Amino acid sequence: PETRAAFERWRASALRISRTRRLPEPTLSFGYFVRSVETRVGPQRFKVGIAQTFPWPTKLSAASDAASQRANAAQRVVDAELLRVKRDVAAVYWTLWLIEEEHRLKTEHDAVLESLAGAVRGRLRTGAATLADLNQIELNIARHHDHRGKHKEARRKASAMLMAALGVAGEGQELRATDKPHAGFPEPATAALRDRARSHPRITKHDHLALGEESRARAERADRFPRIRVGVDFIETGDAAMPGVPDSGKDPLIVSAGISVPLWAGSYSDSEKSARAAARAHRADQEAAVRRAEGAFDAVLSDVRDAQRRIELYEKTLVPQAESTFQAVLGGYQTGRSTVAAVILAQRDLLELQIEHARARAEHARAWTALEYIVGTELNAAGGP
Numbered sequence: 511p512e513t514r515a516a517f518e519r520w521r522a523s524a525l526r527i528s529r530t531r532r533l534p535e536p537t538l539s540f541g542y543f544v545r546s547v548e549t550r551v552g553p554q555r556f557k558v559g560i561a562q563t564f565p566w567p568t569k570l571s572a573a574s575d576a577a578s579q580r581a582n583a584a585q586r587v588v589d590a591e592l593l594r595v596k597r598d599v600a601a602v603y604w605t606l607w608l609i610e611e612e613h614r615l616k617t618e619h620d621a622v623l624e625s626l627a628g629a630v631r632g633r634l635r636t637g638a639a640t641l642a643d644l645n646q647i648e649l650n651i652a653r654h655h656d657h658r659g660k661h662k663e664a665r666r667k668a669s670a671m672l673m674a675a676l677g678v679a680g681e682g683q684e685l686r687a688t689d690k691p692h693a694g695f696p697e698p699a700t701a702a703l704r705d706r707a708r709s710h711p712r713i714t715k716h717d718h719l720a721l722g723e724e725s726r727a728r729a730e731r732a733d734r735f736p737r738i739r740v741g742v743d744f745i746e747t748g749d750a751a752m753p754g755v756p757d758s759g760k761d762p763l764i765v766s767a768g769i770s771v772p773l774w775a776g777s778y779s780d781s782e783k784s785a786r787a788a789a790r791a792h793r794a795d796q797e798a799a800v801r802r803a804e805g806a807f808d809a810v811l812s813d814v815r816d817a818q819r820r821i822e823l824y825e826k827t828l829v830p831q832a833e834s835t836f837q838a839v840l841g842g843y844q845t846g847r848s849t850v851a852a853v854i855l856a857q858r859d860l861l862e863l864q865i866e867h868a869r870a871r872a873e874h875a876r877a878w879t880a881l882e883y884i885v886g887t888e889l890n891a892a893g894g895p
Contacts (some may be wrong), residue, residue, distance in 0.1 A: 511677050516591040520584035527581060530573040536562045537741075551757045552748045561741030561766070565732065572728035579722030586715035593711070593883050598675045600879035606668040607687035608872040612865055613661040619861045623651045626853060629844075643850040650854055691875035693821050694891030700811065706885040707807040708800050716796035723789035730781040736769040803884060810880045817874035824867035832860040 539559040546553035627647045634644055669684040696703060743764040750758040772778065836856040842848030882889050 513588070513591050513595055513677070516584075516588045520581065520588050523577070523581040523584040527574060527577040530577045531570055533570070534563045534565070536560055539743075546748075548751075549747065550750065551755060552750045552759045554745050554747050554762075557743055557745040559741055559743035559764075561739055564738045564740070566735040566737065567732075569729055569732035572725045572732060576722045576725035576729060579718045579725060583715040583718035583722065586711040586718060589711035589886075590715070593886060595675070595677070597879050597883040599672065601876050602668060602672045602675050603687060603689075604691060604872045604875040604879075606665065606672060606685065607689075607691065607875075608868060609661060609664045609668055610687050611868040611872075613658075613665075615861060615864050615868065616661075619857060620651065620655070622857060623647060623854075626840075626850075627651060630850065646850055646854065650858075691871045692878075692891055693818055693871065693874055695814070695818060696811075696878075696881065697890045697892040703811070703881075703885050703889075704804065704807055706887060707803045710799075710803055710884065710886045713796055713799045713803060716792045716799060720789045720792035720796065723785045723792060727782045727785035727789065730778060730785055733781070734772055734775050734778045736772060739766075739768045739770070741766045807881075807884050810877055810884055813877035814874060814881055817870050817877055820870040821867065821874060824863060824870060828863050829860070829867055832856070832863045836860045 537560065539561070540556065541559075542556045543554060546555050627644065630644045630647055634641065666684060672685050673679070673683065698706075743766065745762045745764070747759055747761050836853075836859075839848050839852050839856040843850065843853050878889070
């Protein structure tokens with residue numbers, strides 16, 4: 511709905527342009543002589559006239575330029591709104607993906623604990639394990655099972671938020687995250703990305719608004735100069751009362767011209783100054799928006815780099831080490847060289863690291879989308895910084 515509203519505002523602005531280009535409506539006049547004017551060639555009974563006013567030449571062109579720039583600014587608002595919707599949708603989508611990924615990881619570890627519990631029960635019958643070992647495993651299984659109900663409500667909430675971000679009605683529907691996040695650094699150099707951030711539609715709209723106010727100032731200045739009026743009048747004349755009069759009944763045709771006298775130059779000057787002040791205000795807004803964009807760019811780029819660093823740390827070091835440790839401890843338990851507590855601790859460490867890895871991937875995806883919003887374009891991932 512917000513995007514549609516922005517589009518309709520742009521459309522309204524674009525449709526106003528044609529109005530600013532047209533000349534004032536011509537004036538058609540009619541006059542009837544209640545008492546006819548007797549002339550040598552006959553009585554004058556009524557007259558018909560048409561007149562057209564022409565404003566100062568720069569009035570229409572400047573007003574048209576101002577309307578065009580306002581329409582361009584409205585177009586930039588539409589572009590910015592589309593980027594915002596994409597950012598908001600992606601942020602909620604990756605939240606939904608993280609919820610489902612955590613559920614998948616915990617479900618896998620539930621299966622590991624169930625398998626371990628079965629092995630402990632078998633060893634309990636032979637006296638190789640104690641009841642305390644079994645109770646400890648079953649306690650951890652019960653704790654893990656809590657995530658199923660929590661995941662269901664979290665997924666329902668994230669689905670509702672995603673539907674709201676998409677601007678569609680979907681009561682009772684639950685969406686699924688099918689795409690997986692990618693990793694990497696943005697391909698263009700930092701300087702190129704920073705330049706793109708400075709030309710974001712949220713920023714360039716102020717440039718168009720400033721240009722529009724400058725054009726409006728020229729249009730206001732044109733009011734300080736006279737307007738030209740030209741016209742044609744036709745007077746209907748009857749036949750002369752006396753026969754044989756030369757040009758009897760001849761209808762006169764009058765061509766007229768005039769100019770307006772701009773007496774209120776002071777008020778016109780104030781209108782011009784007002785427009786130029788508004789233009790300076792938009793320039794200041796543009797400068798402030800550039801500063802905010804640069805700060806947001808640096809912050810989000812830092813988030814992308816930090817998330818990528820964490821992804822590489824978990825993928826290449828921490829998770830592989832935790833998997834090796836868990837397998838070693840599990841093998842030690844099967845040979846009697848380790849305890850159930852050690853197996854559970856190793857399994858818990860592995861699960862926590864896998865979840866942190868998934869969170870780093872989701873944070874990278876959200877930061878990446880935020881970076882695309884700031885630079886105003888889609889980015890490709892490169893192999894390194």
